[in-house]
Amino acid sequence: MTKRKQSPKALYIHIPFCTNKCYYCDFNSFVLNGQPVDAYLAALEREMERTVKLLPPERVDTVFVGGGTPTVLTPAQMSRFLASVKRHFPVSGDAEFTMEANPGTTEADKLQAMREGGVNRISFGVQSFDNRLLERIGRIHSVDDVYRSLELARAAGFANLSIDLMFGLPGQTPELLEGSVERALALDLPHYSLYGLKVEENTLFHTLYERNELPLPSEEDELAMYVLIMNRLKAAGRRQYEISNFARPGFESRHNITYWRNEPYYGLGAGAHGYAHGLRHVNIKGVQPFIDAAAGDLPRLTEEQIPDNEAMEDFMMVGLRMLDGVRNADFAAQFPDSTIDGVFGTVLRPLLDAGLLERVEETDGYGYRLTERGVPLGNEVFGAFIAVAES
Template sequence: MLMHAPRALYIHIPFCTNKCHYCDFNSYVLKGQPVDDYLDALEREMEITVSVLPPDDIRTVFVGGGTPTVLTPPQMERFLKAVRAHFPIADGAEFTMEANPGTTDPEKLAAMRAGGVNRISFGVQSFDNGLLERIGRIHNVDDVYRSIGNAREAGFDNLSIDLMFGLPGQTVGLLSDSVNRALELELPHYSLYGLKVEENTLFHALYERNELPLPSEDDELAMYMLLIDKLTAAGFRHYEISNFAKPGYESRHNTTYWRNEPYYGIGAGAHGYAKGERHINVKGVQPYIDKARMQLPRLETNPVSEEEAMEDFMMVGLRLLDGVSGEAFAGQFAGQAIEDVFGPQLRKLLADGLLERTGAPGGGYRLSKRGIPLGNEVFGAFIGE
């Protein structure tokens, strides 16, 4: 397994202006939260982390949430200064921050730019105001256009937006309109996610009461295939199941996860993976603050066996449309051949037409066109094997 220090850094800012109806992320409504104490705790965790696991040059940073852009400009400036003080960010590193439309005024964007952020991912979800209200978003379509315009004026050109499909009351036509409007923005990257009804969300409660009018499975599949057709026709590379990019604008940070490579995870509820261990941090804001004052704020740390790491390699690696290579597998697992470990599964998935061979170094496998919409079935074949 890869034992080098992580070259990717994830930091979690758990605050939001409100909680969306579908969201089960570790996030909390901003009002009344001890934000400055939280930033103190983040700095303390960074300090302890780099003493325990000294970093290599950091090639990607991703600040997620929550909504990191609810920080005020002075808080943003302080936070980004702390990141650079503790982690050696490589020249040319990708430095992404998630943002909610309507939370990125010019002053805040200037603080982000000065602090090293060079990529912004906006949670747009839809270009239909009625649908945005129905899913609990507090921005509207005008906020999207204004936020993208502000970002471009501040000097950001590496911009991405998230759109969702399979939403309650959403039709194929509504989605098609949203995608058309998204493409008119001429951004280099789009992420397109299907709704998952997660426990402990308002949508789950409505679903349990049979009060959530979700599209049919056939309509949801039609939505997904429409997305693929529209984005690829517009010149975007479908490089991962849910992600499309112009050449050179693929998310380098998320590719770390999909390649099963190590990464630091800092902040409340953050996950990390390094030196053969995965960790999850304490989730609550105040419990995280209290614990980080004294030690690494871990909720749990678990060793990852070689077998589990191999399964993870296949499940996340096959999300990439380039697939997995025998050379990369051997590099992570002491020269072992991918076919020797997963031969029966690979042969069955090839026979079923869900995988195809590639010319990758050492031989490789990727989802077939038929396998792309059935990805979860393919990934599940490698669990517990």
């Protein structure tokens, strides 16, 4: 059995509720006030029941609860939700169980419910350590909320903690970013994610951008910010294991690595994506439409069988995001009788000649990875693999 035909060992669950909508956010999220949260959790459990009947799991090694802001659930709702996950999925004893959180939404009783429900990793959406910048991007937490939330999480027994920071924000300079990075590193966390702003459609920032009212940093400044991030985090002992992610050894996000290796995963909840047995699905996005659909069947918006050539391209584009790169042995495990060189030789040669990729010889074969020069130009590399594999 090829890896593409195996049952997923990774589970993503979407909680679409937020306290407010940030100005840059195009995620499938809805302001909490007035939402039928309990009815949503009931619909989510019905989706769990049908999913495990359709695609029985052998073992789940990673769980990731994203949003939205999952920690807007009350402690009672949190306990109910996590109990339903355990009831339907065989989560392994050493699983990585991540929940996204916003600073200011994790009081002690909620953290206790999370611990008791199996959560052992929290990813906080901090974004900046500058209160004025937080206000400018529509965040409602303060820097003090960040410190308090991390203190409470540690007191509750959480050691595997991560924070997200953003760069390329309106009005942000390399000097402002450096201040945030320094304060973030002073927290001595095992994992950091740092993302460049993308102005997405259907956001307030896109509206402002179209009006020429969004004062974004220059491309030169944004590149300088990214280089600053890489240098500072590496100097602090956090290995860059993916384009945007840095960790102490052993604290890399196992769940996200599943995505970057193009391996199967369950996707549940409103707007969630899933990928298993070569079939990719997207769930219905609206809260009430999701609830209504789950009453009768799996709440699917779309389903499509991914042909091998497209899956091969995905393998390269997401796999090369990891600084260890892609291995031909892993490629062959997903696509028997095929090799990276055989499928992508004509794409690889110019990237190698340009010094953006390098070939790596290993005991069980070979692989490719970004060079130091290629890391800041990753999007150029990834785009080279679009629509080139033959059907």
